[in-house]
Amino acid sequence: MADDEDSEDVKAAQGGDGEAYGRLIRRHQSEIARRMWRFTRDPAAHADLVQEVFVDAYRGLNSYRRLAPFSHWLHKIAVRAGYAYWRRRAREPARA
Numbered sequence: 715m716a717d718d719e720d721s722e723d724v725k726a727a728q729g730g731d732g733e734a735y736g737r738l739i740r741r742h743q744s745e746i747a748r749r750m751w752r753f754t755r756d757p758a759a760h761a762d763l764v765q766e767v768f769v770d771a772y773r774g775l776n777s778y779r780r781l782a783p784f785s786h787w788l789h790k791i792a793v794r795a796g797y798a799y800w801r802r803r804a805r806e807p808a809r810a
Contacts, residue, residue, distance in 0.1 A: 717783050717784070717785075719737070719741070719783070720738065720741065720783065720784040721770050721780065722734075723735070723737050723741075724738065724778060724784055725758050725779070727772075727775055728775055728776055728778075730753050735743050735772060735775075742784075742785060742788055743764070743768075745785070745789075746764055746767050746768070746788065746789075747760070747764050747794050749792050749793075749796075750763045750764050750791065750792060750795075750796060752796065752801050753796035753797075753800060754799065759799070760784070763795060763796065763799055766793045766799075766804070767788070767791055767795050770795060771787075771788055771791050772793075776790070786794070802805070
């Protein structure tokens with residue numbers, strides 16, 4: 715079951731196991747990638763957003779308390795990254 719695998723890999727990744735975090739990325743990358751298309755249709759920006767989600771998740775991994783499935787926690791990070799992307803785009807000057 716993915717939740718059991720996630721739980722084991724999260725615990726290992728919190729302890730510094732990079733391979734465990736790699737497994738988490740592989741397990742969730744396609745779902746996060748689908749979700750991020752909501753925020754941009756630009757392939758380069760999309761790839762950057764997906765990467766940003768996993769970097770943000772790695773940085774905040776020690777704050778994950780296992781009160782909800784890892785996938786829910788990761789999706790919240792993805793949505794926040796998407797909204798931050800929209801805010802950054804709104805501040806950019808219009809292109810001629």
